[in-house]
Amino acid sequence: MRSAVIVTIVLLASCTAPAPTPPDTQPAAGTVEAFEPASGDAQAMLIAARTAAPQRANDYRLSAAETLLRNDSAVGSILDDVDTDRAAPAQLRRYLVLRARDALRADDAPLALRWLGDGRLQQIPLDRKAQIKLGMMKSDTYAAMRSYLASARERIYVHSLLAATDRAGNGEAIFNTLRELSAGVLRRQAEREITPEVRGWLSLAELAQRHADDPQRTLLEFDNWRIAWSNHPAAQRPPRYLVMLRDVVTRQPRRVALLLPLHGSLAPYGRAIRDGIVGAHYHATAGQQTPPELAVYDTSAADLASVLNEARSDGAELIIGPLDRGRVAETLRIAGPELPVIALNRASADARPATSTRPVYQFGLAPDDEIMQVVRQTRREGHRRVLAIAPDSEWGRRNLDLFAAEWTAQGGDVIDQLVFTPDGDVSRLVKSLLDVDESEARASDLRRITGLTFEHTPRRRQDVDYVFILASPAQAGALKPTLDFYFAEDLPVYATSHVHEPNAGRMAMLDVDRIRFCDMPWKLTPGDSAQKLITAAWPEADGPLAPFFALGVDAYRLYARLRQLESIPGERVHGRTGTLRLTQERIVQRELMWAQFREGQVMPQPMVVAAE
Known part of the structure; x- marks a missing residue:
């Protein structure tokens, strides 16, 4: 009987709920406490x-x-x-x-x-x-x-x-x-x-x-x-x-003064700009009862302050010019606050005042905008390492330095640079730039060490994504075949508009085949009615001076749009020199079109205008 009671007690004890876990006891291994993560973490x-x-x-x-x-x-x-x-x-x-x-x-x-x-x-x-x-x-x-x-x-x-x-x-x-x-x-x-x-x-x-x-x-x-x-x-x-x-219509000027060099080394460019302005003026004012007057002032040797005062005294309500870079910097210092000026160049950065109330707008064909466009495009395409080539001139070195600075600022690497002279051995320089001479030297050393005779195909360096060149059409025509000869035919080559001369012969364009470059609509697209009028009157507007005729056209048209460019965020003007924007410093920036030389022709980059 006693043993039965003991068994019963044991069985009851085994059915009793276990004692609660003390508060300081850790959870069993393998379990995870639920939690709500902080928003934004x-x-x-x-x-x-x-x-x-x-x-x-x-x-x-x-x-x-x-x-x-x-x-x-x-x-x-x-x-x-x-x-x-x-x-x-x-x-x-x-x-x-x-x-x-x-x-x-x-x-x-x-x-x-x-x-x-x-x-x-x-x-x-x-x-x-x-x-x-x-x-x-x-x-x-x-x-x-x-x-x-x-x-x-x-x-x-x-x-x-x-x-x-x-x-x-x-x-x-x-x-x-x-x-x-x-x-x-x-x-x-x-x-x-x-x-x-x-x-x-x-x-x-x-x-x-x-x-x-x-x-x-x-x-x-x-x-x-x-x-x-x-x-x-x-x-x-x-x-x-x-x-x-x-x-805009009520503010149109009644008299426009053109401050341009008509003699000396800048005369061809000054006259081309003048003729572009005259053509645009005639085209825009045909049929108007009281079109604005144009007055031309030669700045070749005159004192700039005197010319500005003369134009003001003659009743000018808008000044277009000057063209020379140094005179643009001088204009920024001496122009009055009441007379708007569309300068035809861009002063160097150190010559621009930090702040200015003078209505001087810097508009020109500065290569800075083209270089920035090349940098943006090539980075967008995923390139990082570049070989850069430029002529040994003040223009070439200044723009090569600008490209290198901008490319580096965007996270790219300038692997090497080549500066060439007009009478230099381009073949030898390009061969060295691509390290082909080192490849040949290694093969020669191997033959000497082993005493064996064997065939060797030299190789170019493999640490490059593309080549950027600053060059004239003739210089590019020497560089591109040399790059191809030294095994760089598979490397993309980018350039500024300076490689493209309108109406160049097919054979000349074959030498620069596959170079991709940016250039203005005047040189790449069918002209508008004003451009057709101008090229009919001045055939040279279709030649090497074409950019300056286009600059004259856009400078004449720009004033009517300045207030919109200043007042409307992101506003742009589609001009013949490119798509124009205005910065807070009153610098007119250009965005150009892209094109490529293909089999002796210039092929503009197509623009998608509708969904597939």
């Missing part, structure tokens, strides 16, 4: 995602990717871990948009567009805010591909969804995007467009482009457009570019 969110449930893990990874993208960090590997099969619709939308943003961060707009066009995204219902965000992303992506018509369409489609306070900015963006296209393209698109709102935007941009060099005609056409399209969003809230036209 990407690493903490990624750690939390490892042990979270699938949908919660997706949220953590997507939030981490959003945080890192704000810091311009790559997030592809994080998005690879998102479980899209178990993702909720909102998560899938975030995932696809983040994929597109990551592609844009890597400058891969076509890939971004594929993510934004993913069929799964089209099946997800979107609220108004999400529709706007997606439309704006598509617009930005198309713009990055220079598919400007498609970019504008996306903004037009979401325009009615925007809050009233946001529509003005969107309208500005639509108009400015369409102005990237030519008047001819805009007209053809408007004729075939069936959506009224889109057609209205196209016709508005077309009239602005068609009369870009005639503010008075643009204003007249715009007033007629507003009557025909009175219910259009742009009629109710016009772009600032068009609103400012009335002020």
Whole structure:
């Protein structure tokens, strides 16, 4: 009996709940305490995602990717871990948009567009805010591909969804995007467009482009457009570019003074600029009852202050010139505060005042803009290591130093430089630059050491991504075949506009085959009506002096657009010397077109104008 009681007690004891774990006892090994990572802490969110449930893990990874993208960090590997099969619709939308943003961060707009066009995204219902965000992303992506018509369409489609306070900015963006296209393209698109709102935007941009060099005609056409399209969003809230036209027209100068060198070494350039201005003036004012007067002052030997005072006394309301770089610096010091000056060169950086109230605008054909464009383009293409070649001259060394400084500032490496003289042995210099002579020397040493006779094909250095040259057409014609001969035919070669002479013979262009360069529209595209008038009157406008005729045309047209350039952020003027922008220091910067020599022809880089 006693033994039975003992057994019963033991059994009851074994069924009793265990005593609670003391507070200071550690959790069993292998368990993880749940925690909520701090907002904005990407690493903490990624750690939390490892042990979270699938949908919660997706949220953590997507939030981490959003945080890192704000810091311009790559997030592809994080998005690879998102479980899209178990993702909720909102998560899938975030995932696809983040994929597109990551592609844009890597400058891969076509890939971004594929993510934004993913069929799964089209099946997800979107609220108004999400529709706007997606439309704006598509617009930005198309713009990055220079598919400007498609970019504008996306903004037009979401325009009615925007809050009233946001529509003005969107309208500005639509108009400015369409102005990237030519008047001819805009007209053809408007004729075939069936959506009224889109057609209205196209016709508005077309009239602005068609009369870009005639503010008075643009204003007249715009007033007629507003009557025909009175219910259009742009009629109710016009772009600032068009609103400012009335002020532009009323401020046109009645007398323009041209300060140019007509004798001496700069005379050919001064006369070309003068003739370009005269041609643009005649073209723009034909039919006007009271066109502005032009007065020419020779600055070849005259004291600049005296010439400025004479022009002012004669009633000039605008001065175009001087041309010489040193005289531009002098103008910055002595010009008065009331008379605007469009100088035709750019003073050196150390000659520019830190601040100035004088309305002196520095506009010219400075190679600085071209060099910066080469740097941006080659970095965008992923190049990092460069060989740079320039002539042994003040111009060559100054611009070679500028290129090296800008390239290094952008994170690139200048592996080596070559400075050549007109009478130097270019073949020997290029051979040394490419280390081909070292390759031959190594083979010679090996033959001497081993006593063997063997065939050897020299090799060039392999630590280079591309070659940049500053050269005239003749110099480039000697350099490019030499680079090819010494095994660098596979290296991309970039240059400034100085390698391109209009109407050069086919044989000369074969020598520079595959060189890629930037140049002005005057030399690369069919001329507008003013250019055709000028080249008919002055055949030399199609030769080596062509850039200076184009400079004269743009200088004459620029004044009418200065107030818009100063007042409207990001405003640009499509000129014959390039696309023009104005900095806060009143320096007019040019962006040129890209082209390439191919089989004896100049091939402009095509521009995408519509979605595929």
